[in-house]
Amino acid sequence: MIKFSHVSLIYPNSTTTVLEDLNLTIAEGEMVLVIGPTGSGKSSLLRLINGLVPHHTGGILAGDVSVNGLSTQMNKPGGMAHLIGIVGQNPANGFVADTVEEELAFGMEVLNLPHDVMRKRVEEVLDLLSLAPLRNRSIATLSGGEQQRVAIGAALVTHPKVLVLDEPTSALDPIAAEEVLSILHRLVHDLGLTVVIAEHKLERVIQFADRIVYINGEGVANVGTPEEILMQSPIAPPIVHLARALGLKEIGVTVREMRRMTSEFRQIPTGNKVATKPTSAQVITFEKLTVFFGDTIALNGISSKIFAGEVVAVMGRNGAGKSSLLKALAGVNLPNNGSISLLGKNPFELHGKQRRETIGFIPQEPSDLLYGQSVITECEQADRDNELIAGTTSKVLQQLVPGISMTTHPRDLSEGQRLGLALSVVLSSNPSILILDEPTRGLDYQAKSELTRMLINFSASFGKAVILATHDVELVAELASRVIFIADGDIVADGSTLDVLLSSPAFAPQVAKVMSPQPWLSVKDVVAALEGLS
Amino acid sequence: MSVIRVDNPIFAMACVGVVAVVVFTFREDVPWAKSFDWTLKLSAWILAVRTLIGVAIGVPTPGTPILTVPIVPLPDWMPGIRIGGTVTWERLSSSVSEGLLICSIIVIFGAAASLTSPHRLLRVMPIYIYEFAVAVVIATSVLPQLVSSVKRIRMAQRLRGQKMRGFSSWKKVAIPLLEEALARSLDLAASMDSRGYGVSKKRSKYRPISWRFKDSLVVISALGLVMIS
Numbered sequence: 001m002i003k004f005s006h007v008s009l010i011y012p013n014s015t016t017t018v019l020e021d022l023n024l025t026i027a028e029g030e031m032v033l034v035i036g037p038t039g040s041g042k043s044s045l046l047r048l049i050n051g052l053v054p055h056h057t058g059g060i061l062a063g064d065v066s067v068n069g070l071s072t073q074m075n076k077p078g079g080m081a082h083l084i085g086i087v088g089q090n091p092a093n094g095f096v097a098d099t100v101e102e103e104l105a106f107g108m109e110v111l112n113l114p115h116d117v118m119r120k121r122v123e124e125v126l127d128l129l130s131l132a133p134l135r136n137r138s139i140a141t142l143s144g145g146e147q148q149r150v151a152i153g154a155a156l157v158t159h160p161k162v163l164v165l166d167e168p169t170s171a172l173d174p175i176a177a178e179e180v181l182s183i184l185h186r187l188v189h190d191l192g193l194t195v196v197i198a199e200h201k202l203e204r205v206i207q208f209a210d211r212i213v214y215i216n217g218e219g220v221a222n223v224g225t226p227e228e229i230l231m232q233s234p235i236a237p238p239i240v241h242l243a244r245a246l247g248l249k250e251i252g253v254t255v256r257e258m259r260r261m262t263s264e265f266r267q268i269p270t271g272n273k274v275a276t277k278p279t280s281a282q283v284i285t286f287e288k289l290t291v292f293f294g295d296t297i298a299l300n301g302i303s304s305k306i307f308a309g310e311v312v313a314v315m316g317r318n319g320a321g322k323s324s325l326l327k328a329l330a331g332v333n334l335p336n337n338g339s340i341s342l343l344g345k346n347p348f349e350l351h352g353k354q355r356r357e358t359i360g361f362i363p364q365e366p367s368d369l370l371y372g373q374s375v376i377t378e379c380e381q382a383d384r385d386n387e388l389i390a391g392t393t394s395k396v397l398q399q400l401v402p403g404i405s406m407t408t409h410p411r412d413l414s415e416g417q418r419l420g421l422a423l424s425v426v427l428s429s430n431p432s433i434l435i436l437d438e439p440t441r442g443l444d445y446q447a448k449s450e451l452t453r454m455l456i457n458f459s460a461s462f463g464k465a466v467i468l469a470t471h472d473v474e475l476v477a478e479l480a481s482r483v484i485f486i487a488d489g490d491i492v493a494d495g496s497t498l499d500v501l502l503s504s505p506a507f508a509p510q511v512a513k514v515m516s517p518q519p520w521l522s523v524k525d526v527v528a529a530l531e532g533l534s
Numbered sequence: 535m536s537v538i539r540v541d542n543p544i545f546a547m548a549c550v551g552v553v554a555v556v557v558f559t560f561r562e563d564v565p566w567a568k569s570f571d572w573t574l575k576l577s578a579w580i581l582a583v584r585t586l587i588g589v590a591i592g593v594p595t596p597g598t599p600i601l602t603v604p605i606v607p608l609p610d611w612m613p614g615i616r617i618g619g620t621v622t623w624e625r626l627s628s629s630v631s632e633g634l635l636i637c638s639i640i641v642i643f644g645a646a647a648s649l650t651s652p653h654r655l656l657r658v659m660p661i662y663i664y665e666f667a668v669a670v671v672i673a674t675s676v677l678p679q680l681v682s683s684v685k686r687i688r689m690a691q692r693l694r695g696q697k698m699r700g701f702s703s704w705k706k707v708a709i710p711l712l713e714e715a716l717a718r719s720l721d722l723a724a725s726m727d728s729r730g731y732g733v734s735k736k737r738s739k740y741r742p743i744s745w746r747f748k749d750s751l752v753v754i755s756a757l758g759l760v761m762i763s
Contacts, residue, residue, distance in 0.1 A: 056724050081730025093718045094725030105740030112734045122740070154729075332689050361693040367713070368690035371706040411713050426694070 001194045002026040002049060002162060006063035008219075009044060009053065018044050020219030021063070026211075028161070029192040031184070033199065033209035033226075035235055038444045039414035040217030042198040043089065046164050049196060050084040051077045068161055082111055085155030086164040089442075091147050092139075100142075100150055101126075101135045107158045125153045129183060143319040145176035152180065156187070162194045163187070169204055170441050173317050173471045175506050177204050184208070200444050202237035203474060203510050206230075207254045226253045235445055238474055239510045241523045246530075258514045265526075266518055268533060280308040283433060283465040284329060289338035291324045291489075298324035300489035301338065306467065311459045313480035313497070314469040315507065321489045322469035323364070323437055329467065330361040330435050342433060353429075356386065360431035364438050366422035367410060375413070375421060376406040382428040397424040400454055401447075415442030419451070427458070434458060436468040440475055448472075452479045477501060477509040477521035497521065543631035546638035553645040561648055568681050573644025577637035584636065588629025589621050597622030683711055 004024040010017045018041035026032050034042045047053040051072035054061045065072045067083055085107075088094050097103040104125055108118045126132045129149045134142065139150060148168060155163060163184070169177035185208045187193045199205045212229040214222045222229060230240045230251060239258055243251040246265060252258040284306040291299040298321045306312055314322045327333040329340060331347030340347055342358055350358055363369070372378035379393040397404060401420035410418060419439060426434070434455070440448055456479065459466045470476060476483060476497060483500035485493035485507075493500045498519055501508055512521050520526045554570075561567040590603070599620045606617040687707050726732075 050728050052724055052728055056727060076733075077724075077728040078730045078733040081728060081733065084728070086728050088721060088725060090721060093721035096722070096726055096729070096731075102740065107729045109738055109740055110730045110732070110734065112736045112738050115738060115740070118738065118740050158729075330693060332693065356694070359693070361690075363686075363690045363693075365686070365690075367710055368687045369694050371691070371709045373709075411717075 001028040001030075001068060002196070003066045004048075004063070005066075007048065007065060008062040009041070009048065009059055011059045016217070017219040018059075019048075019215070019221060022221045024213065024221070024223055026194060026196065028194055029188060030210045031188050031195045031197070031208055032211050032213060033197050033202075033205055034213045034215065035199070035202065035229075035233070036215040036444075037217055037235065038200075038416045038442065038447060040215050042215065043166055045213070045215065045221075046086070046166050046196060046198055048072070049162065049164050050080045050086055051075060052086070081107070082158060083160055084162045084164060085158065085160035087148075087151045087155050087166065087168060089166045089170075091151030094151065095139050095147075098138055098140075099135075100131060100137055100139060103139060103150055103154050104131075104157050107154055111158060113158075121157050121159070125157045128156070129153045144171040145173065145180075145318040148172060148176075148180060152183075160193075162196070165195070165197045167199055167442065168197065169199065169201060171318075171438075171471075174204075174473060176318055177201075177471075178506075181205060181208055200442065201472070201474075202235070202445075203239065206237055206239075227251060237510065238523060239514065242511055242514060242526065245523050245527050255510060255513045262514060265530070266515060268530075280310075281463065282306070283308050283310075283463070284340070284342055284467075286329065286340045287338055289325070289328060289335050289340065291321070291328060291333065291335045293324075297489045299328070299335070302486075302489070302491050303338075304484065304491065304494060306465050308463045308465055309459055310482050311455060311466045311480045312468070312482045312484060313476040314467065314484050314486060315471070315473075315476065315500075316486035318471075320486045322486055325486065326361075326435050326437050326467065326469050330359060331355075332361070353385075356429035356431065358432055360426035360429065360434045362419070362422055362426060362434075362436045362439060364441070366419045369422045369425065370410045370418070372410065374407050374409055375404060378410065378421060378425055379406075382425045386429045388428060393424055393428040396427060397421060400424055400450060416444065416447035419443065420447075423451075423454070432464055434464070434466045436466070438469055438471070440470060440472045448475060449478075455479060473501065473507050473509045474522075477511070478524070543634040546634050550638045550641050553642055557645045557648055567648045570641075570644045570648035572681060573641050573647075576644075577640045580640070581630075581633040581637050584633035585626070585629045588632065589626055591617050597624035599623075600626065680711060680715055683714055687711060 002025070004022050007019055007022040008017060009019045034045055036042050044053050044057075044059075047057065048061070048065050049067060049072075051065070053059055055072075055076050061073075067080060070080060070083065072080070095103055096106050101122060104122050105118055108121065113121075126135055129152060131146075131149060131153055134146060134150075139147065142150065148171065152163075152165070152168065165184075168180055168184075172180065181204060184195055184197075188195055188208075197205060197209075206226055209226055212224060212226050214229050214233055214235070227250070230236050230253065236244075237253075239253065239255070240251050243258065243261070246262065248261055250261070252261055282305050285304075287303040288301045289299050289303065290297070290301045302325070314325060316322050324333065328335045329342070329347065331340075331342075331350060334348060342350075345358065347359065370378055372381060375397070376394065379397060380390065382388075382393040383390050394406065397420060400423060401417050404413070404417055404420070410421060413421065439451060443451065452475065455466050455468075458464055459481075468480075480497045483493070483495065483497050484491055485500055493503070498521060501521060502512060502516075502519060505513070508516075509521055511523055511526065515526060518526075518529070520529060554574075557570045561570070599622050602620045603618045605619045608617065684707060687710050691703075691706060
């Protein structure tokens with residue numbers, strides 16, 4: 001169906017080749033997963049399929065890419081529209097119409113399909129992706145998960161033979177992600193659709209993939225079955241790390257396979273862990289916090305206390321009120337009711353230096369914080385703002401993101417590097433409280449473990465607290481000491497990470513699912529427990 | 535159009551008033567609806583600056599004096615230009631009325647932008663002006679998106695402890711803002727391209743926006759107004 005023959009790609013003004021002499025044939029009805037570190041060219045590979053690279057982005061392409069016999073050299077992306085549906089990394093930026101129904105119809109209108117066909121197919125897709133209740137809603141008012149489903153629907157409605165998706169689950173909570181992926185799985189099996197997917201969160205997609213393309217960012221691409229690739233790849237889901245840590249000869253890619261292989265490890269008796277109660281000082285107190293957006297309640301009178309040294313993960317569905325809570329605590333959106341106290345101060349009365357020293361906030365788009373022309377000017381500005389010795393911030397940055405070029409423009413950094421820059425700018429003022437909104441969107445495993453290490457060190461230093469909102473259960477398992485679970489504006493669970501994550505299978509990390517009923521959340525826990533025995 | 539032809543500040547103000555009533559009655563709760571408020575603010579600014587400059591700088595004209603400000607001495611090679619001096623009633627009124635005309639045109643454009651969705655505009659564009667249509671849609675969709683992005687970015691930077699007053703703070707907002715607008719527009723163009731926009735010259739309509747009798751009436755009466763004026 002898709003054929004890459006001797007494909008090499010290089011961007012002008014760049015020293016490294018993105019792809020070099022790639023040969024790959026994807027058969028009809030195959031589901032192929034593209035993995036690789038951030039900035040390695042996964043998106044470029046996907047966009048080669050319908051010719052957006054090089055027709056839209058520039059770049060020098062050697063070799064040939066053809067889909068169903070049509071070469072992208074001869075055809076512009078528009079000419080392949082009937083064959084290929086493509087969903088970009090930020091579906092919100094690609095919407096052409098205002099309402100869900102019109103957006104779904106757009107692709108068919110431009111292909112000049114007859115009216116009755118359009119009506120039928122719109123209904124079909126609305127049912128397939130459970131979008132029927134949203135059909136007349138304005139797209140701008142939908143949640144991230146709903147927008148993602150609309151984007152997939154809009155790509156499917158023209159009945160393409162190939163569907164290309166760039167990180168389709170990065171903005172979704174675990175349950176919504178599961179939903180989207182199982183829909184794709186069904187389409188592959190029922191209709192013989194060919195699907196090419198790029199994704200960082202391997203634990204979510206690996207079980208659906210037929211083959212994996214691993215690109216390392218220096219032009220080399222390996223192609224093989226999931227087992228073959230994951231045996232050696234440094235990028236692997238926690239389940240594979242578990243297999244390696246336990247010294248298993250084979251690796252399994254699904255929880256079911258792994259449970260079969262590890263039954264002996266689950267038999268061993270383990271002592272009950274005694275949870276240590278935090279005895280440290282209160283850092284944040286909020287009481288009866290209520291936030292409205294128009295008629296909808298985002299937060300419904302919730303109260304809690306957060307102590308020094310805690311890393312608190314705020315979890316919940318898309319649109320459950322996580323961001324509202326974080327924004328109220330950071331002093332951005334004034335709550336309609338209730339009180340907040342950060343170290344005895346009201347966050348809405350903090351300004352300038354005092355604010356920087358009390359609270360650091362990383363928004364969902366870390367680039368909002370950045371306005372310098374290069375990485376180095378950002379670092380110098382942070383040093384000046386906080387009266388630090390010149391070079392302090394850049395040192396922190398080099399630690400966090402090794403090898404980052406200091407003269408690059410922040411816009412040209414990869415997602416992970418940009419987060420690193422924003423984080424080091426915020427940390428340079430040494431705030432007592434650090435708040436992060438969805439920090440792991442677009443981060444690969446390596447960047448995530450670096451972030452984890454950094455945040456754990458930060459919270460362990462005297463009198464600090466970290467609060468983060470995230471969908472990433474694997475990150476929470478590694479990082480957080482406490483989880484607050486929000487649903488429809490209410491706190492439904494608040495307790496230690498172990499208790500909260502183990503109590504709901506949907507939000508349990510992979511290792512916990514494999515090792516259940518043992519109370520282990522991450523590979524680290526398993527190794528520690530087994531070492532304690534021997 | 536007729537605002538320029540009539541060249542009467544009272545007529546211009548009346549137009550703005552009518553437009554404002556229409557906007558406040560019909561606009562929906564959408565991000566771009568706020569662009570009308572922004573053009574109002576912008577034009578108030580322009581009016582103030584225009585009046586000040588019109589009164590202070592220029593050639594002396596006879597008329598009823600209101601007040602006298604000291605004249606700034608200028609070098610000999612700038613004859614006929616004067617900064618300061620006697621401010622006459624005639625000068626003031628002509629500056630204000632010229633300013634009002636400019637402002638009312640800006641406000642009328644702002645009103646149009648806040649009432650039409652750029653997406654809907656794109657859908658009614660005839661296909662043979664495809665390239666042009668894409669450019670127009672991207673241009674018109676940038677403004678409202680800018681308005682919503684400004685809010686988000688200013689909030690984030692306030693959190694970085696930046697002072698959010700004065701001219702230099704705007705520079706700090708402008709850079710992330712322009713970058714984001716550019717990225718969005720590129721994404722939109724790529725998405726339209728890969729969905730086949732502009733490939734087929736013919737295009738079917740899912741839910742046709744039909745030309746009704748009412749619409750013809752509006753166009754004819756508008757043309758008529760232009761002719762009369």
